[in-house]
Amino acid sequence: MNINTRLLHDYPVVDPHTGAASIPKYQTSTFNQECVFDGQEYTYTRFKNPTVHALDEGLKMLADAKYALSFASGMAAISTSLMLLEKGDHIILPIEVYGGTYQFTCQILTHYGIEVSYIDMADLQNVERAIKDNTRMIYIETPSNPLLKITDIKCVVNIAQHHDILTIADNTFMTTLYQNPLHLGVDISVESLTKFINGHSDVTGGFIATNNEDIYNRLCLLQKNFGGILGVEEAWLVLRGMKTMGIRMERSVKNAQAIAEFLDCHPNVQKVYYPGLVSHRDFEIHQGQASSGGAVLSFELKSKKAVDKVTKALQIPIIAVSLGGVESIVSYPCTMSHACLSPEERLSQGVTDNLLRLSCGIEDTEDLLQDFDQALRQL
Ligand SMILES: Cc1ncc(COP(=O)(O)O)c(C=O)c1O
Known part of the structure; x- marks a missing residue:
């Protein structure tokens, strides 16, 4: 199937419970439990909600990833991913990184004992030079905002892998339709849903995609406890926007x-x-x-x-x-x-x-x- 067909059919677009051709808005915070001793899939919306889950399945398809997780905003997805870092770790970012990511890293992450370096990533020698013993993550954003500077994703990934460093890419400008960071070896792809995926300037959202089960599980834990989940109404709107x-x-x-x-x-x-x-x-x-x-x-x-x-x-x-x-x-x-x-x-x-x-x-x-x-x- 080609992409326009896949965006309409290649994930659960029909409600499994009712057959509704548009996944309903399961506008509920909690779910009745038949038996308090048995587990069930849906218990509390912050943990999992059928409308939001349907979107996550769609995003998984879009990113051609094993795992995808939607968030309340692009910044919620980005900041939660960056919380994978621990005290004493070092992260390298491009100097032109999105303003919110810049503020989060320099004004908030540093308070948790995380070292941050900003470099001109267009020059790959700068990446090599910035790596320290405690570097755990390299953050890519290409094309950059607003001057559309390009970073060679594969080259940065090669350098990072050589040093056993995790890579994360903000893919908001291109979307996975036109550029797939996971295919280029990046560990975590983040995107604002607020932009092209929803596409109608009426929703704020974000998502992460990864093929790494351990990273996904850690991100689920962070999301559940920071609580930055995407709302049901927003998930429904993004499901609709994504089709076109x-x-x-x-x-x-x-x-x-x-x-x-x-x-x-x-x-x-x-x-x-x-x-x-x-x-x-x-x-x-x-x-x-x-x-x-x-x-x-x-x-x-x-x-x-x-x-x-x-x-x-x-x-x-x-x-x-x-x-x-x-x-x-x-x-x-x-x-x-x-x-x-x-x-x-x-x-x-x-x-x-x-x-x-x-x-x-x-x-x-x-x-x-x-x-x-x-x-x-x-x-
Ligand atoms: C490249 C990029 N990344 C992330 C974001 C943050 O997205 P959101 O506003 O959904 O939090 C933006 C917002 O403009 C952006 O342009």
């Missing part, structure tokens, strides 16, 4: 490619960052590990004033934090995703005041192109 993920993403990627090419030739655009462009510095590496350029791109205008004019002139995209919705979303990293960094830190990462990020939705390509054309003509 393949065709939604196909259109979004097509739009991103067309807009990136359009912006790349535009005289009012200084620079375009999109790994689907042949001119991207790491086009070859990205093509080797992913099957599309994805639906997110960034571009730099010539001034802050131009940013103001263009964001006000655009008619179709919403201007907002987030990505991965059916509607196109323009974000301004400076005051949004990267607001917690100082101007100097932002600049050192290449996030200038003139940078905009675009997450392409599923609108008609022609309409989006016309909208960007008219907005850029205002300059």
Whole structure:
């Protein structure tokens, strides 16, 4: 079966108890027990719920993994996975790691005696150099946010395996439809469900996938006790959103490619960052590990004033934090995703005041192109 068929049929999409063609919302916190001496599958929703379990089965299929576990947000999935670390351990992360992961690691993990290093992972020598005797985890995020820098996943995995270090990858930007970290040897894949998988900007969620039973069992224990489970309503919405993920993403990627090419030739655009462009510095590496350029791109205008004019002139995209919705979303990293960094830190990462990020939705390509054309003509 191919992916669009699998997203509709290749996991329990029919309710085993009633035959309902849409898994019902088992909106209950607890379950009646026939006999207090016998165990039963469902006892308490924080431990296991049929709607959430159906989603976990779907996510397992999507990630082609032995185990998958959904969480209340992408950050719940990420922070819970990072709690696999113990006092005295050391973790290496990319300097451009997602802001929430950055805050969690530098402001919270360090309080538990965990050492943290941030490096430019595009240069693999930096990975080797950062490894210490107590390094237990290497964290990958590719493409990076917002400059779409690429990390060679297989090369990082090879280095990590050589030193017996666990790898974890945030795969939110590409999703497993286009890039599967587990296939590339990564131990734990994490993704925000808030973005492309649910895809309708109406749910917050996250998930982890792994093929390692021991890691899965430890994550289940952490989840059960931290309590960051996905709600029943949200699980149901993600189950629905996931069914159309393949065709939604196909259109979004097509739009991103067309807009990136359009912006790349535009005289009012200084620079375009999109790994689907042949001119991207790491086009070859990205093509080797992913099957599309994805639906997110960034571009730099010539001034802050131009940013103001263009964001006000655009008619179709919403201007907002987030990505991965059916509607196109323009974000301004400076005051949004990267607001917690100082101007100097932002600049050192290449996030200038003139940078905009675009997450392409599923609108008609022609309409989006016309909208960007008219907005850029205002300059
Ligand atoms: C790359 C990446 N990882 C993780 C997250 C966190 O996801 P959530 O907002 O669902 O917690 C985000 C959110 O924007 C993200 O962009």
